Amino acid sequence: MTMQAAHDVLSTRQMRAVLAVLERCEELGDGPDFKEGLAEAIARYFDVRDVTFFHGRTYSTIFDDPAPVLTGATESLLSAYHERWRDKDVFTLPQARRALTENGFATLDELSRLPVPQHSYVVDYLHPNDMDTASAMHLQLADGEALIGMFDKVRTWEASDVVAVRMLARQLRARTVSVSVADASVDELAALTPRQREVAALVSEGLSNAEIAERLFLSELSIKKYISRIFEATGHRNRSELATAVLRHDRRASA
Structure with missing residues (x-):
C-alpha cells in the first residue's frame, strides 16, 4: 500500500x-x-x-x-x-x-x-x-x-x-537494511582461530575460494570447509556479512 x-x-x-x-x-x-x-x-x-x-x-x-x-x-x-x-x-x-x-x-x-x-x-x-x-x-x-x-x-x-x-x-x-544493532564493542571474530581469521580477511578482499586456496597453498575443498566453520562460529550467513564484520573489526583495531 x-x-x-x-x-x-x-x-x-x-x-x-x-x-x-x-x-x-x-x-x-x-x-x-x-x-x-x-x-x-x-x-x-x-x-x-x-x-x-x-x-x-x-x-x-x-x-x-x-x-x-x-x-x-x-x-x-x-x-x-x-x-x-x-x-x-x-x-x-x-x-x-x-x-x-x-x-x-x-x-x-x-x-x-x-x-x-x-x-x-x-x-x-x-x-x-x-x-x-x-x-x-x-x-x-x-x-x-x-x-x-x-x-x-x-x-x-x-x-x-x-x-x-x-x-x-x-x-x-x-x-x-543498513542498520546494525549488535553491540559494537563485541568482537564478532573473537571465536575464530588465526587461520580462520586469515581466510575471513581474504574473503573480505573479494577473493574467490579458488584464489584463497592458491594464496594459502590449500585445496579449494579446505577453503570451503574453513568458510563453513567461520559462518557457524560467527553466525554470519554469507560472504558479504562476513566481509562487513572483518572491516568493522579492522576499523576498531586501528582506532
Whole structure:
C-alpha cells in the first residue's frame, strides 16, 4: 500500500503515529540505541504497554537473544522465557514466520490452530503475566533479523491498526537494511582461530575460494570447509556479512 492509499484507510492519529516513529528512527544511530529508541517510540506512539526487541543473525536465532530490549511486565520474565518458553514462542511457528517475513507484522489472533506447546505458551506464560494480546513486527537488518514484540493486557488491533503497523514495517525495512544493532564493542571474530581469521580477511578482499586456496597453498575443498566453520562460529550467513564484520573489526583495531 502506498502512502497515498494509506491516507484513505488510516485516521489522522494513525498516520501521525507512523510518521512519528519513522522520524524518531532517523535520529537514532546503530547499536543498542536503535533498539531502545525504536521500542520506546512504538510503545509511545502506538500506545502499547510492553515492547520488546529481539535480535539474531537468522530468524531462528532471534529467540536466543541473550540481551533483548525489555520493557514493563516483560523485564522480569527473561530467565523464565529462556529456560522454558523460547522454543514454544508462537512466533517460532512456520505460519507466523511466513506472515511476519511477508507482511512485516502479525498478531496472535491471526494464528490459527496453535500446536500444544504454543497453546501452552499463550495460556501458561502470556496470560498469567497480563499479556493477553501479543503481536510482532519483523525487520531485516544489516547484521541479522529482529522481532519487535508488542504485548498488553487488553488491546484490540482493528483492521486499520494492522494496516498502519504493516505500513510502518515496510517503511522501516527500507531503513533498517543498513542498520546494525549488535553491540559494537563485541568482537564478532573473537571465536575464530588465526587461520580462520586469515581466510575471513581474504574473503573480505573479494577473493574467490579458488584464489584463497592458491594464496594459502590449500585445496579449494579446505577453503570451503574453513568458510563453513567461520559462518557457524560467527553466525554470519554469507560472504558479504562476513566481509562487513572483518572491516568493522579492522576499523576498531586501528582506532
